Amino acid sequence: MSARPAILFSVLLAVLLPYYFTVDRHDTHEVKIKQERANVLELDAVSGMVLRRGAEQVRFTRTSDGKLYQIVAPSGAFAPQDLMNALTALFLSTQEVEIVASNTDNLAQYGLDHPYLEVEIDAPGKQRPVKLQFGAENPTHTAFYAKLADSPKIFLMGLDLKYYQELIFEWVEGKHGKKAA
Numbered sequence: 001m002s003a004r005p006a007i008l009f010s011v012l013l014a015v016l017l018p019y020y021f022t023v024d025r026h027d028t029h030e031v032k033i034k035q036e037r038a039n040v041l042e043l044d045a046v047s048g049m050v051l052r053r054g055a056e057q058v059r060f061t062r063t064s065d066g067k068l069y070q071i072v073a074p075s076g077a078f079a080p081q082d083l084m085n086a087l088t089a090l091f092l093s094t095q096e097v098e099i100v101a102s103n104t105d106n107l108a109q110y111g112l113d114h115p116y117l118e119v120e121i122d123a124p125g126k127q128r129p130v131k132l133q134f135g136a137e138n139p140t141h142t143a144f145y146a147k148l149a150d151s152p153k154i155f156l157m158g159l160d161l162k163y164y165q166e167l168i169f170e171w172v173e174g175k176h177g178k179k180a181a
Contacts, residue, residue, distance in 0.1 A: 049119060
């Protein structure tokens with residue numbers, strides 16, 4: 001075996017390595033996706049919530065001792081405490097969301113021209129309720145589009161939120177628990 005291939009490889013490496021570091025830079029191959037993230041909800045606690053889905057509405061608030069939630073509308077309705085706690089915890093734990101659009105020029109694209117769900121969150125220290133609208137699922141079906149009523153930004157929130165609110169509506173309608181039997 002001769003040394004010729006090793007010498008040729010070494011020369012080729014000596015020529016191509018500087019080319020790679022100066023001309024064919026690594027960052028030209030990266031796909032740069034600018035994702036804006038923001039804390040849009042800014043909630044520390046939830047004292048009550050109104051869920052609206054079409055003509056249906058469920059309102060629950062903290063009891064006077066502040067330990068539990070109770071459904072106040074429709075009267076006589078029931079949903080488990082852990083379900084209401086889980087839903088409010090989702091809003092409290094949402095520190096940052098992915099902003100997908102900074103304006104609302106085309107709400108139909110996000111299913112927000114006719115929101116699937118509207119939520120009003122009463123929070124201590126807030127003068128007005130935090131009003132959210134929820135639209136269609138994103139293309140990967142991992143989240144759905146949301147928008148604050150007083151903001152043009154459209155962002156993504158997880159499907160677990162949709163799941164919990166649907167369960168609350170099912171309990172209130174009597175499709176679970178004692179009423180369903």
